[in-house]
Amino acid sequence: MRIALATAIAAWEQDADLPPLLEAFARAGIGAEALAWDDPTVSWSRFDAVLLRSTWDYAVRRDAFLDWCGRVEKATRLVNPLETVRWNSDKRYLADLAARGVAIVPTVFIESDRDLPRIAEQSGEFVLKPSVGAGSRHAARFDPTQAAEADRHARRLLAEGYCVLLQPYLEAVDEHGESALVHIGGRYTHAIRKGPLLPRGGTASDLLFAAEDIRPRIATDAEHSAAERVLAALPHPALYARVDLLPGKTGPLLLELELVEPSLFFEGSEDAADALVDALVESLQG
Template identity: 55%
Template sequence: MRIALATAIAAFALDDDLPPLLDALRARGHVAEAVAWDDPTVSWSRFDLVLLRSTWNYTECPAEFLAWCERVAASTRLLNPPDLVRWNTDKRYLSDLASKGVPVIPAHFLAPGDDPASFPTHAEFVVKPCIGAGSRDTQRYTAPNRAAAIAHAKRLLDAGRHVLVQPYLEAVDTAGETALLFFAGRFSHAIRKGPLLQRDGAATAALFAPEAITPREPSSAEIEVAHRALAAIPGGAPLYARVDLLPSTDGPQLLELELTEPSLFFDHAPGSAERFVAAIESTLAD
């Protein structure tokens, strides 16, 4: 099978998942190559499968990216599929999950035209765009710096972007974040991310913020919340899903459900790239 791993021109040298995944695919006899989604010279129909991987710059041109997904899916198979990608690339999907009983960090959304000062008061909170990745345009604020947070929200709204404001869960500063990886609905492995956002700090100017990653054994409560999130996905569990959870006094809460271009952290879990390839083969055989 001929398989394209869709990355971005700017991400070729930054995606640590690409080499082990390419090796695992080729070891199973597949013809696999990394190809940039934003390279207009690529003929996507020559592939039997296009697998979304490190298309991390899509947040700069979401409409163009979604249109590209539709074109690719019309000529070959794209995973995860376009309808799911469209739903998942806008963090307003968190409202859908919350309505289905998934414990989501409380979220307040602002739309262009809304008063940027209308979000709730929190001792510490995070302001981010609804379409965003890699912590770009994301900042952590304290209540005394609410004016700066309002100005941040206003800049995003004035640019036509929807905004998400959430309380900052301080337990992450010591416990970190847990990301659970699922392939075709089955748990594969988990990692710990150290805290990313500095109090009243600046947003990253890079393609993504540097992360401190270590393997982690998830708790039974984290596994349970992750399965609840997967069960709430429209159409059921897809080929790949990453469930990002934060600790709270009320138990694990969902930060994000990554179904588009999540890092899968193969280097931190021996055998995980091979498990992913097995999930690909099983999915395509269905």
């Protein structure tokens, strides 16, 4: 069995998950190789499966990435599959999950200039970010006095072809942080705490991903229940998932569901990398 771990040329050697994952494949006696999705010299058909990992630059060329996923899926097994990637790579999936009863961070989807007046209606701090994005790229935090600046940021994103998400900034995140619950093969493995990423008065980042303060976290019963509701609402299959939650006044709220290229923070678990290998092998043999 041969497995390709898809990264990106721009993310080469920046993915802390790759070394422990390669070691886990080696322990299982399976040949695995990290290769860039945007390397045109790679023949993906020679692998039994292509496991999406750090394809973090897909957000700036999503169409090309989805085309590549389609070609790979015709040649071999793509994990997670194309239908999952297509749905999850645009954060408008939050509306789908909300319609299925999932409690999400309240979100307004700004699709055109006609929706921009919603920005001026904000009475507290808020966040603007593109519907297609990774690593907090182009996400920015504003307060009501910055409505004009926020309007310019939203217009820039609209001009670049993005839908813009408008969300309240939940102040509890400053103390509690963000909880990310990792599930592999449908089973919970571990959780981490991500410190607040958007400082007051900060500017939107154009980097591949923002620096993060990552620490292990013991998920609460409420967070486990919230994550399970999210996963139960999925319209498409997913071998791995990371459920990112923020503290709301009545319980955890879904910020993002990561099914494409999430960091799984293997350093926070003794066996999560092995669990991913086992789940992949089981899915290929099933």
